Amino acid sequence: MAPHIAPIKTSDNFPSSTSVVIIGGGIVGLVAALTLSERGIPVVVLEKGKVAGEQSSRNQGWVRKTSRAPADVPLAVAADRLWADLPQRVGADVGYREAGILFLARTQAEMEPHEAWIRSIEPFGLDSRLLTPSEIDRLVPGGRASWAGGIYTPSDGRAEPSLAAPAIARAAMAKGAIIVENCAVRSLVRSGGRVAGVVTERGEISCDTVLLAGGLWSRRFLGNLGIALPTLPLTVSVARTAPMEGPTEIAVGGPDFSFRRRADGGFVITQRSAVKAPITLDHLLIGRKYLGSLKSQGRYLRVAIGRDFIDDLALPRRWKPAGVSPFERVRIKEPTVDEGAIREAFVALSAAWPIFEGAEIAEVWAGTVDVTPDSLPIIDHVAEIPGLVVCSGFSGHGFGTSPAAGELAADILTGSTPIVDPQPYRFSRFGGRRADA
Ligand SMILES: Cc1cc2nc3c(=O)[nH]c(=O)nc-3n(C[C@H](O)[C@H](O)[C@H](O)COP(=O)(O)OP(=O)(O)OC[C@H]3O[C@@H](n4cnc5c(N)ncnc54)[C@H](O)[C@@H]3O)c2cc1C
DSSP states (O other): OOOOOOOOOOOOOOOHHHHHHHHOEEEEHHHHHHHHTTTTEEEEEOOSSSTTTHHHHHHEEEEOOOOOOGGGHHHHHHHHHHHHHHHHHHHHHOOOOOEEEEEESSSHHHHHHHHHHHHHTTGTTTTOOOOHHHHHHHHSOOOOOOSEEEETTOOOOOOOHHHHHHHHHHHHHOOOOOOOSSSOOEEEEEEEEEEEEEEETTTEESEEEEEOOOGGGGHHHHHHTTTTOOEEEEEEEEEEEOOOOOOOOOEOSSSOOEEEEOSOEEEEOOOOTOEEOOOOHHHHHHGGGGHHHHHHHGGGEEHHHHHHHHHHHHHOOSTTTOOOOHHOOOOOOOOOOHHHHHHHHHHHHHHHHGGGGOOOEEEEEEEEEEEETTTTEEEEEEETTTTEEEOOTTTTOOHHHHHHHHHHHHHHHOOOOOSSOOOGOOGHHHHHHTTTT
């Protein structure tokens, strides 16, 4: 089941040429489209299913600097500014509130990474700070668990996934962008090795440059062109409650639960230590690249071999532009909800804050994230194919940075001064790019 998002009317018009084609109508591709159209550059967004039908509507809406890799902090800081200005820019409320984010630790061992992170981000002058148990009680009253401490960033916040991507899409269209849904891009048209257009299920569009913002599908798209993008799929299950009283407006992450207030008065809840790794061929092919980072997160991962393995194998890894591509076969990825993980979250959360004992679950869903070996996205030219830029691999935290990440992708496409130093996001950091490497 997919969460509800504000409906938008996209284009029935299918152009034969443009300046920039964006593959993927998730929030990253949409921000890039808005930025380019504000700069007067003709742009067409092609989405195989529905705008924001995958990660960009299914996420929890946390806009966070806390616990980000230091290299990713400048992008998150730039994104905060853009989120604050977004309602005026797009002429709509996107639910952005600077309501703070707090992570809790049950033991001193769980506090240690927070202490190390605070030291590592000193040069940025963020307002993040460690909290004592009594400060946690004051900020989030009514609890009955005992905490070793926490880490809190008042300037972190939240936005509503159900509002943000549709509002950005509408604003981009008002500035001249064309957005086409139910239109998979099968491959690229090349001339002398350079991008000259895209082949879609509805025909070709000629263009000067292409931005690949296909989320977890970018790996498969590039793989068909002989280029390996190292991202692995992991699945997270989410519940939304009916409107209810709650202990705080701050978004709170405990060791085995998380909750954040929604604009409609309900809460979004997950089991933070139940990220599912539904094993696919890619996990076997490139899983070893993740061993370092997975070791530290091992207790969060639940490895499962099942239907996903078969379904994934059945999807082609190589196809011809004239044939049906995997993107037409899976219009919207609909992962199975882990009901057990959701029950665990409510049990852990109610034990910590009894007010959640009365929570009424209004909706549940799951989403699949695209994780890179160092948890940073790739926002860079694809050196082998001049005219192609990729912006994917947000590793489960790209909603918060999307206003800056989409703008950075637009800067790279057009050769403009980048909004932040793109160095941490370069493709070459993973070494060889031969497909299936
Ligand atoms: C359950 C869950 C919770 C999360 N919580 C948070 C959070 O609290 N905070 C945070 O910052 N991030 C969070 N994230 C991550 C965040 O949602 C993503 O990083 C972000 O939405 C990525 O946006 P995107 O545009 O790159 O990808 P997507 O939203 O996945 O969009 C990519 C789009 O490209 C389309 N596409 C792909 N290939 C093709 C093709 N060949 N032709 C046409 N269309 C194509 C797809 O259909 C898709 O719509 C969460 C994610 C999930 C799933």
